[in-house]
């Protein structure tokens with residue numbers, strides 16, 4: 001029989017000694033800034049802490065308060081987000097900042113329900129912000145927490161079917177009262193999942209919950225969570241065009257909806273199952289010209305992988321229907337797939 005009180009005490013004591021110093025976290029005795037907590041939670045969805053941290057620092061340097069972000073130009077925010085992926089999040093981020101600034105007087109709602117009504121704020125984010133920024137009791141369950149629960153309770157149901165069960169198990173451990181530090185509890189579980197109860201080779205010898213862990217007692221903690229075999233990702237092919245003029249490259253703004261929506265990118269063909277022949281690639285070019293093949297790049301998106309052939313040409317003059325940026329700036333302001341396609345131009 002698992003001792004819930006003991007697990008809570010052990011994990012919080014571990015957190016007091018081992019909490020990661022992260023720029024959105026309050027220092028002991030300080031209150032967390034809801035804007036920073038919300039921003040970090042949006043950035044950290046499907047992104048690791050080391051990858052998201054420089055973006056967080058740059059955003060808070062340029063837009064120190066939610067009202068600053070609300071007033072920012074859409075294109076500037078999309079460019080600053082480039083490389084973080086899941087670009088619908090950036091569009092929702094701006095929409096949310098504007099709602100908070102214009103309809104809530106710049107103050108985030110404090111309840112999960114109020115937070116949940118904001119653009120781009122789902123059940124997880126609402127729970128995380130309520131717990132971390134407002135010390136509300138909430139069951140904050142991300143992928144890290146699911147893994148910790150699956151091991152601690154040796155859950156045999158595979159993911160994704162196990163999600164509800166793992167959430168219920170997490171709720172049995174979540175501290176009951178405000179005095180029990182809901183924000184610290186949530187972040188302690190996240191830190192345990194990220195640093196000790198890692199996806200592979202968990203450091204059970206340093207884990208404060210090793211005595212409570214059924215997965216470890218069964219001798220195979222890393223075998224949890226059980227997973228159903230994933231269907232293979234489909235593969236697609238596309239062509240991207242690098243049209244160059246005087247150190248600049250031509251970009252287009254992608255349509256607001258859909259993959260990489262609203263972001264700047266190289267002009268491309270459709271991305272389809274069948275490879276593109278050279279003749280098709282030339283026929284699809286954004287302008288006539290002396291196009292030559294200039295290699296290819298591979299990129300993996302969530303739902304498919306992509307081989308992108310690159311064609312390059314020099315423009316006699318910059319066509320005004322395209323957006324021209326210096327190549328280094330273009331690489332910085334576009335999603336990773338285009339950054340890869342521009343890389344060989346950067347010295």
Ligand code: ADE
Nearest residue numbers: 040041044049187190191
């Ligand atoms: N992942 C998502 N939110 C986090 C947080 N507040 N601290 C650490 N990792 C996280």
